Amino acid sequence: MITFEGAAKFYPDGTVAVAHLDLTVETGKTTVFVGPSGSGKTTSLRMINRMVEPTGGTIRVDGADIRDQNPAQLRRSIGYVIQQAGLFPHRTVLDNIATVPLLLGWRRSRARARALELMDLVGLEPAQAKRYPHQLSGGQQQRVGVARALAADPPILLMDEPFSAVDPVVRTSLQDELIRLQQELHKTIVFVTHDIDEAVRLGDRIAVFRPGGELAQYDAPERLLAEPVDAFVESFIGYDRGVRRLSFFPASGLSLREDVVFDDEDRVERAQTLVAGENEPWALVVDAERMPKGWVSAEQLDRAPSGVPLGSLDLAPYGHTFDVGADSLRAALDAAVLSPAGRAVGVDEEGRVVGVVSQNDLGAAIWSVSE
Ligand SMILES: Nc1ncnc2c1ncn2[C@@H]1O[C@H](COP(=O)(O)OP(=O)(O)O)[C@@H](O)[C@H]1O
Ligand SMILES: [Mg+2]
Incomplete structure (x- = not known):
């Protein structure tokens, strides 16, 4: 469980990235942060692994204040996937995936075996192990990014617009893969997107952020579509919400x-x-x-x-x-x-x-x- 208790991030130039966030992310579920550009989604996500330090409030992981934990250690226990995968260009696919296990001091053979296992899990062919990132398609690179984040089997996975840069067909198949993976792995996933359809497909709970870094609504997707709390949420989720909500009825x-x-x-x-x-x-x-x-x-x-x-x-x-x-x-x-x-x-x-x-x-x- 990840809890934000009045978490805030103000920048010295006066920008309010996150105004005041109270939110509980449930263990083993997929929680999606969705909202327009600049509404504080990435900042909120990066506060979880201390890539951004809050200027106010407290964030806990399973009850423990993350300020009391070593940032490098914390980050190794939390998988992180970003847009464009963020792969190391001069390392092979296999070495990219084995990065964290090697940092954790695993023996090389074990790290490689684990990397191959993960390639299979995310739907990559073993033959791609020796390739470099630029030799892969965008969709394949994202799969490598997901495999790398899962390599040390972290209980938490943070994903920041991981599928936003690939074409719609590939995006849908990556979403399907993530849904399948999550049914198997039950990670605590926090997924950031600006795309409400992606949020509704993937999220068990959805947090809608509004400009100014405020949480507008936090609900299960079905409730969000049925009962947007205000005009902002209603317009953000779109006026065809009635039709989209039908996807929750068999x-x-x-x-x-x-x-x-x-x-x-x-x-x-x-x-x-x-x-x-x-x-x-x-x-x-x-x-x-x-x-x-x-x-x-x-x-x-x-x-x-x-x-x-x-x-x-x-x-x-x-x-x-x-x-x-x-x-x-x-x-x-x-x-x-x-x-x-x-x-x-x-x-x-x-x-x-x-x-x-x-x-x-x-x-x-x-x-x-x-x-
Ligand atoms: N290092 C920084 N210095 C000043 N402002 C920043 C910095 N990083 C982000 N911001 C601002 O904080 C706000 C929220 O950013 P961000 O969390 O990246 O939004 P989102 O991910 O929802 O698009 C934006 O207005 C952004 O410009
Ligand atoms: Mg962002």
């Missing part, structure tokens, strides 16, 4: 329609009767394995000659599906909005169609969870 609660799903071998008239009777504008066609093939409209069915199998009609693309067991209401809504039929296709873990849900039915389900 799609498994939706009731899906199966009666408008037809086999591609089925004849046109079979679908016609049902679709007309139910006043449904769209039917979904699946193959013998129940994999989706596409949408057919009621109008198309009206025009089609009877006796024709549904699979031979010109089907509209089904777009992307959502996994009924694993995805959220947000994924279902996204699939419905992007579908030419205005309906989302729900599938099981093998991709087989479970049923479909319309935007209207989704709206009703969303309304009921938003109450």
